[in-house]
Amino acid sequence: MATDIEVTSKELAIHVDPNRERLLREAEKELPLEYSAGWSDPEAYFFKSGRGVSRETVEMISRMKNEPAWMLDRRIKAYDHFLSRKMPSWGADLSEINFDEMYYYIKPASEQGKTWDDVPQDIKNTFDKLGIPEAERKFLAGVSAQYESEVVYHSLREDLEKLGVIFTDMDSGLREYPEIVKRYFGTVIPYKDNKFAALNTAVWSGGSFVYVPKGVHVAIPLQAYFRINAKNAGQFERTLIIADEGSYVHYIEGCTAPIWSEDSLHSAVVELIAMKDATIRYTTVQNWSNNVYNIVTKRAVAHENATVAWIDGNLGSKVTMKYPAVYLLGRGSKAEIVSAAFANQGQVQDAGGKVWHCAPETTSTITSKSVSKGNGRTSFRGWLKIYKGCVDSVSAMRCDAMLLDKECRSDTYPTIEVDEEKVALGHEATVSKIGEEELFYLMSRGLSEREAITQIVNGFIEPFTKTLPMEYAIELNRLIQMQMDGAVG
């Protein structure tokens, strides 16, 4: 049954600027080579909860947000489930997470800013340094900036607003579009899904609510930016994206945090719903500092002929556990999951992807590229299920791991369950080191050892990089270069 299916992301490759290559090179020259997002702002918050989570915390969050009763009810049920659920033990070591030490709700400002000038100065400076307002001016259709628990700034281009596109923070979404939110919230990821989805449902705050009306093509990306600032902070954003029939949307998220010795927790839930013929493309470039536990549940449903693409880059964090998933519910629907992970000294990147084929003529590709260095550890978990009756479905799973040192480690855990005969399936996994021959070849052309290794690593993850808009490709290449410092052992 296993056949050679070429795993390509041609459809995903972004075609933008013909000068992309040149611009990439120019930009790379000027970028600093250190974790450049590691500063912190003084805490001058409007409200900060005490440490730990209790039923009172959950009720307090809901009360402060003036939520409808059903949401409070959901939160309470989820909280109870969180308490009853054991920590997952099948993946990365989570035993050091101390739920009692965390701050679960931090409201940095009394109100959300309509313009950047409305945002408190320190916070505005932080987003300035991260280049968000600049990116917004240059190439984004809308921006959402979340700081701790709340979205502090939010914008959407007027023309899109007129077309009926909704892009707002989740709390506003619940207030302003209660019917839509009530209808879809938790339908893709119920709170009982896992312990962290339960925790998120109990204490969620912020995140994005996106609705793209029928046939509307949002050609340029919407971006959400997530920043944790406080020590021991928990960030639990909740995102729901609904692309109505025939629409297209590209949503991008970026994440950073200061470098603290105390751990923080980022535990998001992201639900995507792609209606008939719709396309949702969701890109993440995660660059949390190395004291953040990043445990995120991301899942999508794709109806007839819809396409969902998860583009997932994990460079930062202490421990990441994240397996973007797609339910292919409609005939002809497609899932593409492309991920890249870089685990440096002390990091665990436990990532992958899951697809359930629940209809005929469905297509999925899961492509993973991971690089481990120092004692860093990467794991790939892929889960593919094709149900009986899903004839003429095609799936290809491919994961490639590169090890840069002797101590680092990479594991692959693919699970493939196929109940239908009439399908085409491909699976391939490789583990490689930087080859002596490749290194020698590049060095024999004058490239220094470091340059040569960087080129090889960049080449290795190129299938991922080429799916990113240029600005993010630049950032990614810079981050890789940064990680490569001292790669030559």
Add this chain to the structure above:
Amino acid sequence: MVAAPATNAPVHQSPAGGATLAIRNLHVNIDSREIIHGIDLTVNKGEVHAILGPNGSGKSTLAYALMGHPRYAVTSGEVELKGEDLLAMSADERSRNGLFLCFQYPTSIPGIQMGNFLRLAMKARFGDAAIKTFRKELTEKLRILKMDESYMRRYLNEGFSGGEKKKAEILQMALLKPEIAIMDETDSGLDVDAFKVVADGVNAMRGPDVGFVVITHYNRMLEYIKPDFVHVLIGGKIVKSGGPELALAVDQHGYQPILEELREQGVEIELMEEAGATYAREEPTEREHDPFRSHGLTGL
């Protein structure tokens, strides 16, 4: 200057100011086994030296050792490039100092676009200034080598045919303008057309600014790229040196007469026991089909 082997080869004098590449008593190990047992060779700019030898005689080992492959350990001897200690340099330093190796089996590296790679290599060799003229130069070289512009967007050697790989090597050589270029069996695995393009590319580069070491298994290459000096490498040693006539003799009679001559002189040669090490006149094997015989292109 040259410690000439026990042959009647013309003594090859280097000009005043020192040779471009001077190899003295070079010994090379692979995995603690000695493959090269003391080679002396001097190559100056403007010269073309051919190194002929049967399979397993150490030809490629010499090439890799000169370029600085980490697996090829130089155990004794000296090599100078323009008067500097070549052996003290890393592979990239050797390249930046004007040494080039045209690989027999170029490595393919996915994800690195040919065009970007060439630009990096040019920058490494000539500095930022080279980038300004890079485009123009590249276009010109591509034309000479009959290579399409689309090569530049392909991944480095990835999925290239044998001929495309060799052309890409010549392209790199032409752009990097080495002072000493070592060509390791560049003729192997090429069809007639590709061979001609490659040979033309090399001939176009010939001149007073570059010295060539052309390593080859067959004489074909040397009909297109006429050597000034010919050396026969057997058992890890240069056993005979001469002019172009030596290549003709090897082509007609194989290496056996040379071995007999050496035996008469009492010179001991360690012959490789590897499969494929033959000393009789060689016919091309099936894998290395020699297109010229079947096309009647050799004038021999």
